[in-house]
Amino acid sequence: MADTLTRTHPLEAWRTAFAALSEELDPGLAIELAPLTTALDLRVDATGVFPFADVLGGPLPTAPNTWTPIRDGRAVWLGPDEWLVTSTTASGPRWEDEVRAVAGPHRGAVVDVSAQRTGVRLRGRDARELLSFGCALDLRPASFPAGSCAQTLLGQSGVLLLADDDGGPALDVVVRASFAGYVAGWLLDAAEELRPLPHNSDQEGDET
């Protein structure tokens, strides 16, 4: 019976509002819902070796505030002994068992947290400025390049920010599902600042 249930994005109700805003502010800013992912929280002693490359399809990042691409997903540094690994294709329970089989002998812990977080993806030249309205981190590309991540506050909500580059700079805002509505509303409200003035519609010079 469970097979007939389909996952719904926690921000599905905001999809049309994001699409309308993106169309209006194109090409300065685009907001879209990040795809649903399977996510595991992996905790293991960082001083040991990392035998996870096979089961994850890539290495765990060891540098703080970075993430690395793995098979169909990401491995995100959350703490000195904690990572968030995501996949758009893996089955949660089976992947959890597979990773736990590797982490267990190293006294690691693996928990399926797929339902915990959801996210939106920001593109465009104004994406970093939009976040800077409510986030104290220096998000300029020089200090927050692609491959960076940070757990911080956006407005009143804790978020995980991920800088990516998929044919252009992109920022993923990953947020706990119960705070997602707040963050979505905050983003739409903050984007009001980016609307061009009626008499000042310069649309030239976009090379994002």
Place this chain on the structure above:
Amino acid sequence: MQLILCPHCGPREETEFCYGGEAGVPYPDDPSVLDDEQWARFVFVRANPKGAFTERWSHAAGCRRWFTAVRDTRTHRFLDVESIGASQPPTTPRR
């Protein structure tokens, strides 16, 4: 508002952190022999120096790790921070 240097994440805004009280308060060797006053003293009474004070702080909105910080209580300036636990040596913050 000031930036606090998280031993793991690097400098972050003060609002991301939680205060955890005085660090290094020794747990009684044999709690069962303490009378009520001694137990209350262990639980509630803390040093209140004017100057450098060693405290626990938690990077609540970031890596969620506890660490030890030395703060000057007169100026609220952070003088030093270090991570807790030998099994987790401080990682070099990237920023």
